[in-house]
Amino acid sequence: MATDSTKIDELFYGTVTVGERGQIVVPAQAREEFDINPGDKLLVFRHPHQAGLVIVNVANVGRIMTFMEQALERMRKEINEADNAEE
Secondary structure: OOOOOOHHHOOOOOOOOOOOOOOOOHHHHHHHHOOOOOOOOOOEEEEOOOOOOOEEEEHHHHHHHHHHHHHHHHHHHHHHHHHHHHH
């Protein structure tokens, strides 16, 4: 699984061409790194700022939700601490 990275060369897998039926092929390196196999279900989202598409393996949704819940809890805690410091 990929580690968090901000280097573009570590985030870029190459280009794909959309076929006549709207299909794309996920580059081999991405399939290997993210353990995407024939028959896997992938979720396709619109980027919040319409910058492109986000593709997520259904098998990872639970892990993503856990990460988001933890991030929200940290934000709540920081907000509460800031509110308490103002009092």
